[in-house]
Amino acid sequence: MSAQSYVFNPAEADESSLPRIYCFANGNNGWGWGGIAMAADGTQLAGHTSSSQGWLVHDLGIGEASHFESQRKKYAAHYPLGYVAEWVSYEDAPSHPELQRIYAAKEAA
Numbered sequence: 001m002s003a004q005s006y007v008f009n010p011a012e013a014d015e016s017s018l019p020r021i022y023c024f025a026n027g028n029n030g031w032g033w034g035g036i037a038m039a040a041d042g043t044q045l046a047g048h049t050s051s052s053q054g055w056l057v058h059d060l061g062i063g064e065a066s067h068f069e070s071q072r073k074k075y076a077a078h079y080p081l082g083y084v085a086e087w088v089s090y091e092d093a094p095s096h097p098e099l100q101r102i103y104a105a106k107e108a109a
Helices: 051-061 069-078 097-108
Strands: 003-009 020-029 033-039 045-048 084-088
Touching: 003 069, 020 051, 020 097, 033 051, 045 051, 045 069, 069 084, 084 097
Parallel strands: 020 084
Antiparallel strands: 003 084, 020 033, 033 045
16 A cells, blocks of 8 residues: 555455545645545544644554554444555545545435
8 A cells, every 4th residue: 555545454354355444635724624534334433633634644544654543543443354544635535436435325315
């Protein structure tokens, strides 16, 4: 995986079989960049406001250098057998196919 992801894989499963958590910026409200961690099943697992998208990546627990174990614990509680948390930038979020699928399913429910 790239530097913009974090893999939790205690059973050493094939990484492509692990569920995804999409961590993305959803805008700048003047106070900072808001971000969400959304599980592939549509569950919102975390939210955070940071001074920049660069810090938001870190604050949502993405990347090996992140010290946000509290975020990772939330993700592992939802997907105890493993997951891949990946970053989606603000610019890419509106056209990201999996995020669009998740939001369409939530709207249809």
